[in-house]
Amino acid sequence: MALPTRQHSHARTNSRRSHWKARRLSLGTCPQCEATTQSHNACPKCGYYRGVKVDHTIKEKSEK
Numbered sequence: 001m002a003l004p005t006r007q008h009s010h011a012r013t014n015s016r017r018s019h020w021k022a023r024r025l026s027l028g029t030c031p032q033c034e035a036t037t038q039s040h041n042a043c044p045k046c047g048y049y050r051g052v053k054v055d056h057t058i059k060e061k062s063e064k
């Protein structure tokens, strides 16, 4: 198996990771309940996604 010839420096590792950073969440508003939601995700408040109820966890929690 091929192995690296030598250990590379912390600077090399860190410069590679300089492009590795967290991005801000893209937020939108729910058309159903107007709550702030993360884009491309079901609404955490009402469980609707693109006009369809998809989140079953909210109902299960309220039943207990």
Ligand SMILES: [Zn+2]
Pocket: 030, 031, 032, 033, 034, 035, 043, 044, 045, 046, 047, 048
């Ligand atoms: Zn909603």
